[in-house]
Amino acid sequence: MEGLPEEWETAPEPGWVAPVLDEEFPGLAIHCTTVGRGSGKSPAAVKEQLREMSNRFGGAQAIHLREKPIPWAYRVFFRHIGLDPDTTRTPVEELTLQRMHDGGFKSKNRLDDALTIATMEIGVAMRAFDADKLEGRLGIRPSAPGEKFEGLVGSLTHGTLVIADEKRPVAVLFGDTAEGRGVHPETERTLLAAIGVKGVPDIALEEGLWLAASAMRA
Amino acid sequence: MASVEPTEVEEFDQLHAGLAVAVADREDELLVAGRGGEILPPLETAVTEVDERRARRDLRRQIARMEAELGRLFGAAFPRTGIEWGVAAPGGPRVLGVAELEQIRDAMADRLAETRATLGEIAEDEQAYRELVEDIVADPASHKWVRVRSESLGEPSCRHWHVRPRWGVLGMLAGWWRVKLSSGCPLALGRGVSRVPKTAVLPAPA
Numbered sequence: 001m002e003g004l005p006e007e008w009e010t011a012p013e014p015g016w017v018a019p020v021l022d023e024e025f026p027g028l029a030i031h032c033t034t035v036g037r038g039s040g041k042s043p044a045a046v047k048e049q050l051r052e053m054s055n056r057f058g059g060a061q062a063i064h065l066r067e068k069p070i071p072w073a074y075r076v077f078f079r080h081i082g083l084d085p086d087t088t089r090t091p092v093e094e095l096t097l098q099r100m101h102d103g104g105f106k107s108k109n110r111l112d113d114a115l116t117i118a119t120m121e122i123g124v125a126m127r128a129f130d131a132d133k134l135e136g137r138l139g140i141r142p143s144a145p146g147e148k149f150e151g152l153v154g155s156l157t158h159g160t161l162v163i164a165d166e167k168r169p170v171a172v173l174f175g176d177t178a179e180g181r182g183v184h185p186e187t188e189r190t191l192l193a194a195i196g197v198k199g200v201p202d203i204a205l206e207e208g209l210w211l212a213a214s215a216m217r218a
Numbered sequence: 219m220a221s222v223e224p225t226e227v228e229e230f231d232q233l234h235a236g237l238a239v240a241v242a243d244r245e246d247e248l249l250v251a252g253r254g255g256e257i258l259p260p261l262e263t264a265v266t267e268v269d270e271r272r273a274r275r276d277l278r279r280q281i282a283r284m285e286a287e288l289g290r291l292f293g294a295a296f297p298r299t300g301i302e303w304g305v306a307a308p309g310g311p312r313v314l315g316v317a318e319l320e321q322i323r324d325a326m327a328d329r330l331a332e333t334r335a336t337l338g339e340i341a342e343d344e345q346a347y348r349e350l351v352e353d354i355v356a357d358p359a360s361h362k363w364v365r366v367r368s369e370s371l372g373e374p375s376c377r378h379w380h381v382r383p384r385w386g387v388l389g390m391l392a393g394w395w396r397v398k399l400s401s402g403c404p405l406a407l408g409r410g411v412s413r414v415p416k417t418a419v420l421p422a423p424a
Contacts, residue, residue, distance in 0.1 A: 066289035082310025
């Protein structure tokens with residue numbers, strides 16, 4: 001990626017997965033890295049990368065996307081956890097659909113563009129949080145009975161799979177981010193997370209994080 | 219893709235090992251309980267848990283295979299339309315039980331069977347159209363005004379074969395029929411939209 005920094009600011013670290021999920025879904029993983037900046041306007045190098053990607057991803061790639069190992073692995077995992085991947089789309093399919101609809105990957109902001117680049121290039125699911133609003137390491141676990149979720153009236157359905165820090169759930173897995181835990185204009189440090197499932201190698205998660213972090217620091 | 223899935227033998231070995239460990243653990247615990255420990259649930263509980271875990275794993279593996287097959291069919295079916303691909307999901311994200319996984323597995327199996335049947339019917343229709351194209355090319359006069367679109371043959375283009383008389387009415391009267399192959403898809407700009415505004419004045423040649 002020409003024009004983008006190549007060194008790690010913070011090396012990626014694996015998050016935790018609750019033992020009950022580790023047993024049920026071997027391969028489920030979350031890896032994180034922190035970048036010392038928030039979002040904002042995308043730099044020229046990132047916009048250029050999006051343009052170049054738009055030229056490479058066309059209709060043919062979209063049609064055969066679900067035959068590729070990593071997108072297929074996410075579709076399978078969605079089925080395993082009760083989601084219909086044709087309704088709640090996997091991240092890479094959602095971006096592909098937007099690409100087809102808009103005729104290209106439109107630049108939104110530095111963070112969204114960074115996540116788009118990482119997701120489309122590698123196929124992995126990416127999330128971002130305000131690093132200063134998290135307490136401890138991130139992990140994946142089922143929600144406890146009556147557990148609250150910021151921004152949601154009432155409580156989470158017991159057993160909902162969530163991304164959580166050591167205090168509270170910060171996002172529903174492949175769903176909404178808790179209010180106040182996402183990246184906002186005042187965010188100074190961004191925590192990038194790559195979610196892996198069975199069939200997605202760790203190296204792909206690290207590659208995704210590296211791409212996103214590089215785009216964030218461009 | 220298949221390499222990520224353990225083989226049947228590996229799975230059986232894992233299951234066997236898991237059952238053996240579970241039974242051994244429970245026997246140890248019962249021995250402790252028999253020495254004055256607390257009352258423990260029956261041994262069958264642990265075995266049932268392992269059985270159910272194995273069933274969930276088997277179902278997940280079957281779902282994964284069917285998803286791969288559906289994906290392959292989806293890619294192969296393009297550009298054909300009118301095929302239903304959806305498979306209902308119970309809602310999540312959460313750990314599904316055996317019954318829910320079975321429902322998904324059965325729904326996917328039904329969807330696969332329906333999709334294969336639909337694609338089979340479409341393939342038969344396409345074959346019939348291919349034979350028709352061969353016939354009209356071989357003998358246009360016997361297929362007056364017949365028109366076959368390339369999409370009827372399952373081809374992603376806008377071509378069509380059209381049996382028309384040579385030289386209009388004269389050809390009709392004289393029986394001079396021929397097959398005309400269209401040149402392709404219209405421009406993306408659409409009909410009636412000009413690249414050059416009607417009021418524009420073209421620059422004079424230098």
